[in-house]
Each structure stands twice: as C-alpha cells, then as structure tokens.
Amino acid sequence: MLIFEIIKVAFSSIRANKLRAGLTMLGVIIGVSAVITVVALSSGARKAVEEQIEALGANLLSVSPGQSFMGGRASESRVSLTVEDAEALARDGRLIAAVVPEIQRSFPVEYAGQNASLNVVGTTSNYGAVRNVKITYGRMFSIGEDESRQRYAVLGAAVPTQFNVHPRAIISQTILIRGQPFEVIGVFEAKGSQGWSNPDEQVYIPLKTAQYRIFGSDRLRNVAVQIKEGASLDAGMVDIEGIMRREHKIRPGAENDFQIRNSQEFLATQQQTTEVFGVLLASIAAVSLLVGGIGIMNIMLVSVTERTREIGIRKALGATRANIMFQFLIESLVLCLAGGALGVALGWGASSVMSTNFGWNTLVSPTAVAVAFAFSALVGLFFGLWPAQRAASLNTIEALRYE
Amino acid sequence: MTPATVTDSTAARMAKLPEGVPRDSIIVTRNLRRAYEMGSETVHALRGIDLTIRRNEFVAIMGPSGSGKSTLMNMIGCLDSPTEGQYWLNGHPVWELGDNELARIRNKEIGFVFQTFNLLPRATALQNVELPMVYAGMPSKRRREAAAGALDRVGLTDRMHHRPNELSGGQRQRVAIARALVNLPSILLADEPTGNLDSKTSAEILELFEHLFDEGQTIILVTHEHDIAEHARRQVHLLDGLIERDIATEKAT
Structure with a gap:
C-alpha cells in the first residue's frame, strides 16, 4: 500500500520536472540505443557469415592446384x-x-x-x-x-x-x-x-x-x-x-604442388574478427550508458539538495529512512527504465533504417533488448543508491530549516 | 484506574511512568540534557529539564533566543534525542527508541505546526493533509475522507484542491493545522505558529487553537511573544537551558 503511494510520489516529482527528466534520460536513451544498434549490427554480420558457412555445404574441403x-x-x-x-x-x-x-x-x-x-x-x-x-x-x-x-x-x-x-x-x-x-x-x-x-x-x-x-x-x-x-x-x-x-x-x-583449403575455417576466422570488433563497439556503447548513469546520479544529487525541505517535512510527518530512500531510488529507477525503453525503441528504429537504407545486415535479438533493459535498470539502481542514501540520512531538523 | 484488569496498552505503558507522576501525563521528562559539539567547544543547550504536561493542557514554552526552547521543542517532537535524561511521550520511553520507532511516534503522537507552514508546494491542500496518513499506511479512500474532515474542521472545505501558493498565509497555516490533527495525535506542537502572519490572521489562528483546546486537544506552543503565550493556561519560561519559571495563567480576555 505504502509502496504504491511512494511510487506515485516518485512519478509526480518526475512529472513536475519534465524537461530535466527528459534531458537526464537522454544519456540513458543514447547509451541503450547505441548498445542495441551495435549489437544488432554485429549479430547481423555474424548471421550473414553463418549463412555463408551454411551455403558452402557441410564438411567441405577444397583442393586447388598450387x-x-x-x-x-x-x-x-x-x-x-x-x-x-x-x-x-x-x-x-x-x-x-x-x-x-x-x-x-x-x-x-x-x-x-x-x-x-x-x-x-x-x-x-x-x-x-x-x-x-x-x-x-x-x-x-x-x-x-x-x-x-x-x-x-x-x-x-x-x-x-x-x-x-x-x-x-x-x-x-x-x-x-x-x-x-x-x-x-x-x-x-x-x-x-x-x-x-x-x-x-x-x-x-x-x-x-x-x-x-x-x-x-x-x-x-x-x-x-x-x-x-x-x-x-x-x-x-x-x-x-x-x-x-x-x-x-x-x-x-x-x-x-596443390592446396587443400578449409573455407569454413577461413569464414570462422572472419567471424571471430567480426565478433571482436562487435564486442569492442558494444563496450564503447556500454561506456556511454555508464556516462548516462552518472548523469542520472548528478541530477538526483541536485534534486535531493533542492528538495531538502520536502525531505524534512516528510520525515517530520513520519516517513522512515527507508521510505525516503525508496522514494528517490524509485525516481532514478523510473528515469533509467523509461530511458531504457525509449533507447530500445530508438535502437530498433536505427537498426531497421540501416538495414533498409544501407543494406547492412542487422539483427535485433530479444536477448540484446533484455540485457540492455536490465542493464539500464541496474544503472538506475546503482547510480540512484548514493543520492537516495544521502536523502535518507539528512538531519530532519536541519532539513526543515533549509531555505 | 484498575491496573489489574487493564488490557489497554496505553494504560499499561502509563503504569511504567516514574513514581509520583500523574497517570494522565502526556509528556514527562527527567533531567533532560542536550549538548552540542561546536568545534572544540561544547554547548549545553538543555541542562536538566524536569517537565510534566498532562492531558488537555495548553502550555506555552517561552524564552529568549538561546534559552534552549527550540532544542526542547525538537526533543519533545522526537526530532532529536537527548544526550542524557529520560523522556516519556504518552508512555513511550522515547530516549530508548531507534530511528524507525521515532518516525512512527512522530507520525502517531505528534502534530507539528511550523512558523513557515512547511507544506509541500506541489501538492494540494487535501494531499498535504493526507501525507501523515500515507506514512501511517491508511488506504486512500479513508485517507481522503479523513483529510476532507480535518480541512472542514479548520474551515477550509472550499479550498481543498488549491495548492499552497494559491492560499493566503492564514489559510496555509490552517492546512498545516489540519495536517497536524488528522492522525489524532496526543500533542499539537506549534513552533511560533503566528510568526509569519499579520495580527488579524494571528488572532484567528489562536482562536482556532482555543477551540481545539476546548475540544480536549493537548497543545504545546513555542513562542517568544507574551501576548501569544497569554492564550495558554500555563507558561514555562526557559533560561540558559533550565526552567526558570513554570506558572499557571488565566486566559486573557
């Protein structure tokens, strides 16, 4: 019961600062969509290579004059x-x-x-x-x-x-x-x-x-x-x-005076290269998600300072530390999850634009979407924790007097 | 009182109060002390307060700035813990309680009224009044009814859905009083409640306090203004962290 009330409070304070919330989310949106797009590109490339291997036929070796x-x-x-x-x-x-x-x-x-x-x-x-x-x-x-x-x-x-x-x-x-x-x-x-x-x-x-x-x-x-x-x-x-x-x-x-080639091996090597490249790009994208998370933490810290008095009032009226902490944690979690959802949509859109307009192979896998979404939730929890902790441990008397 | 057959928990708690204290005492302090570390210096804000306030008293706590009245108010309001001494609020041994229990006590036993109103600016009057009940875990329908009832009691039925910035100072303080009363607290703790109001509005608020007192509410008023304090039936004067005078007064006419 109380949990739903606190979630409602978190939502309404996000709504009260729409522009700020939007800008804060932008970091996560960009991060998640970058991860989705890059992973879609590299798994598309991998699928293309897999299809080539398949097309070669199974267990094939090729003998050519050397x-x-x-x-x-x-x-x-x-x-x-x-x-x-x-x-x-x-x-x-x-x-x-x-x-x-x-x-x-x-x-x-x-x-x-x-x-x-x-x-x-x-x-x-x-x-x-x-x-x-x-x-x-x-x-x-x-x-x-x-x-x-x-x-x-x-x-x-x-x-x-x-x-x-x-x-x-x-x-x-x-x-x-x-x-x-x-x-x-x-x-x-x-x-x-x-x-x-x-x-x-x-x-x-x-x-x-x-x-x-x-x-x-x-x-x-x-x-x-x-x-x-x-x-x-x-x-x-x-x-x-x-x-x-x-x-x-x-x-x-x-x-x-002849050569025996294993084309599958050759393609597999090519695939490994693609994969290494994909992992590299994905980790760069993940760093941008991390930066987005730090942005959220920054804004949450500002928000805590700005609402010191509100926190004081809530505590005076009977909010426990856990109540306050939960309120701010939910707020950053909501920001990150909303950013994550928008980022997934954006990344999906970007991938399909790439495949239709540039003919690149892309594959948006449900796993990648789930992982990116879960990661943004994790970012929200992780980077929301410290600001929420600070909010919860504010001294009630000083918070009430804060101008 | 028949202690042997009593099952009521409040009565059971009351029975544990110190010897010689009336059983209807809402507030009992014994040798209450509070010291602050200010750099290398130690400031003794309270230096041994023995105070007993019984149910349905109207007490003004007075004193010049630095006398310790704010510290005492924070102590009574369970916002701060004593460095030494004991404090029972409605039989609860407050000095022994942890953070979460103190939050619960503030929620159930105390109704705060502040000089600066301390309403949430983005919430309507109704939502502000609902807030203590939210933390009490009351379902929303009952909450809304109770909040509307409390606003009715302070004469603000028609301003229920207005935000604080759409209300006058007097109306804001009425919202704050409605919020303070809505969980039926043992004490109404008002800190300079008229400090930000003009004299006419102040009179109206004090009249409301009188009315609440007549209905049986225990009120503790912290102020430094004598004409405000004269509305109380008892004045406790503090000086340098000690009770200087504790006098019963007649109601000013």
Whole structure:
C-alpha cells in the first residue's frame, strides 16, 4: 500500500520536472540505443557469415592446384589438377563422401540475341547436393547425361535476370555457349556472393561435355571434397594429401604442388574478427550508458539538495529512512527504465533504417533488448543508491530549516 | 484506574511512568540534557529539564533566543534525542527508541505546526493533509475522507484542491493545522505558529487553537511573544537551558 503511494510520489516529482527528466534520460536513451544498434549490427554480420558457412555445404574441403616448388623457389607454371586426380580421390579416399570437380572459365554466352560473358562451370551431377544448392526450376543433369556429354545447362539464379527473362520461361530454351547450342534444363536457387566468386552468375554444364566439347582441357580449377560424417576435417585433409601426393608422384620431403583449403575455417576466422570488433563497439556503447548513469546520479544529487525541505517535512510527518530512500531510488529507477525503453525503441528504429537504407545486415535479438533493459535498470539502481542514501540520512531538523 | 484488569496498552505503558507522576501525563521528562559539539567547544543547550504536561493542557514554552526552547521543542517532537535524561511521550520511553520507532511516534503522537507552514508546494491542500496518513499506511479512500474532515474542521472545505501558493498565509497555516490533527495525535506542537502572519490572521489562528483546546486537544506552543503565550493556561519560561519559571495563567480576555 505504502509502496504504491511512494511510487506515485516518485512519478509526480518526475512529472513536475519534465524537461530535466527528459534531458537526464537522454544519456540513458543514447547509451541503450547505441548498445542495441551495435549489437544488432554485429549479430547481423555474424548471421550473414553463418549463412555463408551454411551455403558452402557441410564438411567441405577444397583442393586447388598450387605451385610446384623447386629448391624452395616457386616455379612459374601452375601445376595441374586433373580429372584423374578427382577420380582417384573419389575411388581411393577412405574418409571421402563425395567429390565435385569443377572446370571453370569465362566464355561468351548468348541467349535470344543478347550476349554476356559468363563463368561457365563444368561439374558433376552431385554439385547441387554437395554444395547445398537447390534447383528452383527444372532439374539437374544426371550422371548418364554427364557421361554421354549432353549439351545441357543449369543456370545460376541471376543469369535469367541478366537475359531479361523469367527463370521459368528459360527452361527448355536454347543458349549458345562459345557458339554451341545448349538446352537450359534447370535454374538454381539464389545463394549470394561468397566473396571470391558469385555462384548465382555462373552457368553449369556436365563435366564431360565441358571437358570434350567446350574447354578442350582436363585441368580443373577446383575439386570440392565432402568428408564423411563423423570424420574430422583434419583427418580428411591427411587422406586427401596422401592420395594427391601419390597421384602427383611427389617424393617424400618435397613440397605439395596443390592446396587443400578449409573455407569454413577461413569464414570462422572472419567471424571471430567480426565478433571482436562487435564486442569492442558494444563496450564503447556500454561506456556511454555508464556516462548516462552518472548523469542520472548528478541530477538526483541536485534534486535531493533542492528538495531538502520536502525531505524534512516528510520525515517530520513520519516517513522512515527507508521510505525516503525508496522514494528517490524509485525516481532514478523510473528515469533509467523509461530511458531504457525509449533507447530500445530508438535502437530498433536505427537498426531497421540501416538495414533498409544501407543494406547492412542487422539483427535485433530479444536477448540484446533484455540485457540492455536490465542493464539500464541496474544503472538506475546503482547510480540512484548514493543520492537516495544521502536523502535518507539528512538531519530532519536541519532539513526543515533549509531555505 | 484498575491496573489489574487493564488490557489497554496505553494504560499499561502509563503504569511504567516514574513514581509520583500523574497517570494522565502526556509528556514527562527527567533531567533532560542536550549538548552540542561546536568545534572544540561544547554547548549545553538543555541542562536538566524536569517537565510534566498532562492531558488537555495548553502550555506555552517561552524564552529568549538561546534559552534552549527550540532544542526542547525538537526533543519533545522526537526530532532529536537527548544526550542524557529520560523522556516519556504518552508512555513511550522515547530516549530508548531507534530511528524507525521515532518516525512512527512522530507520525502517531505528534502534530507539528511550523512558523513557515512547511507544506509541500506541489501538492494540494487535501494531499498535504493526507501525507501523515500515507506514512501511517491508511488506504486512500479513508485517507481522503479523513483529510476532507480535518480541512472542514479548520474551515477550509472550499479550498481543498488549491495548492499552497494559491492560499493566503492564514489559510496555509490552517492546512498545516489540519495536517497536524488528522492522525489524532496526543500533542499539537506549534513552533511560533503566528510568526509569519499579520495580527488579524494571528488572532484567528489562536482562536482556532482555543477551540481545539476546548475540544480536549493537548497543545504545546513555542513562542517568544507574551501576548501569544497569554492564550495558554500555563507558561514555562526557559533560561540558559533550565526552567526558570513554570506558572499557571488565566486566559486573557
């Protein structure tokens, strides 16, 4: 009962000083909204990286041609990575679940009189399954169609748009790759850029077709290797390395002439960097919240001095120390919580403006909101404590005489 | 009084008062002393006050400045604690009580009326009068009724929803008196209640005091003005921290 009365008193004294209360809250508002925005930005960035990792496909290692080393000096020619290497990996790898060789080069592609220079990728029928890309329209080519060197093409999601045609309408149409006619049998879903390449802007054709009809070469750009579930990527690397060294007849002690990359690891490192950066920014924002809290303490101290007489009157009429303390504590708590709520709204707004206007990835998580809100309550309690303590311990007689 | 069968706690407390003190004594002090440290000096504001005030007395405490009357008033009002001696207020051994108990005593037993009114400036007359009941933990509906009743008693029914700055000095002091009376205190403790009022308004306030006294209220008036003190039935004169004279007076006509 008394508690509600005291809360009412605290509210009415905030209402009596609206401008001051607003300015005081501003510190907390800015602090909380900064925390929310920064956390939203960094968790948005993390989510984007997580999606990229997801998009890469699970348990994937990538083998690419490296440089051969002669006496510690890099030779100029790139050593080849061939279709035979890929076949050997698929045949002999104990820990290997799937092998996706990719032959790749830029060629002129023509559709309905329009020309574009696109990356053409020759690959096997399991490309989509391993790389975790689904077909949205049509179908993928089969193993048999690969073996029989069919002129079939599956397009990346952005390619139909480039030719100003709806992806459904381009199915069964003919495109010309390096002057040769290919039937479009499918369109992949959009995956987004992966930094060094954009799979959405590529044209996929059967490996054998590419090897014998278009590229005239068996040199691969890359072999994606999926490691069996349960096996570690490190063990997979050792497996791949053994087969590759045998295939390339590299003597013991000599350097590898190929590279095995763990793209997930690379992205994970990138993610760590993002996170460190995010934590740094969030702590700067938290400092501003702290400064806001100090502002509240400052104003509460002024308020206590200003209302010395009121405190004296209340104590003379029977308010206990706890009553007075509670009144001022509630006041600073209300200021901080109201500031916190407004700050959450502002931070939320800022984050959505950033994502719609600048295309930045933001993610306002409920946890971040809860933590920022709880933190502002804590700030209110912590920085309200000393002024409230001072108010409660004022000498009643002197307070009554205070002018 | 039949002490053996009494269950009333006030009566039980009263029974513990010192020997020879009338059982209806509201205020009893024994050898009350108060010393202040002022730098290296010790100032003895009260140097052994023995005072007994019975129920429904109208007492004026008088004395020149520095005589210790303010200190005595703070002591009687439970705003300050004695350095030595004993003080019973309505049977409560005040000198033994802690902060929270003193706050409760001030709330229940004492109605303060100050020279400068000491109303809360942002609260209406009604809210000001409600304040002691808020700290007594009374529900708001009963509080409002009681506050309205108290304002009615001092003749301010029509000014209930005005703030102090919309009221005259006399009206403010009436609000303060209503506030002092609303918890039905044992004593009304007024400190120079007419000090900030003109003579006509002062007369009205003193008339109100007379009226309250006639209704049975115990009143203690602290003042240095003789014509104000003449309204009381008893005058206690202080000098240098001691009671100089304690005389019964007839009501001035």
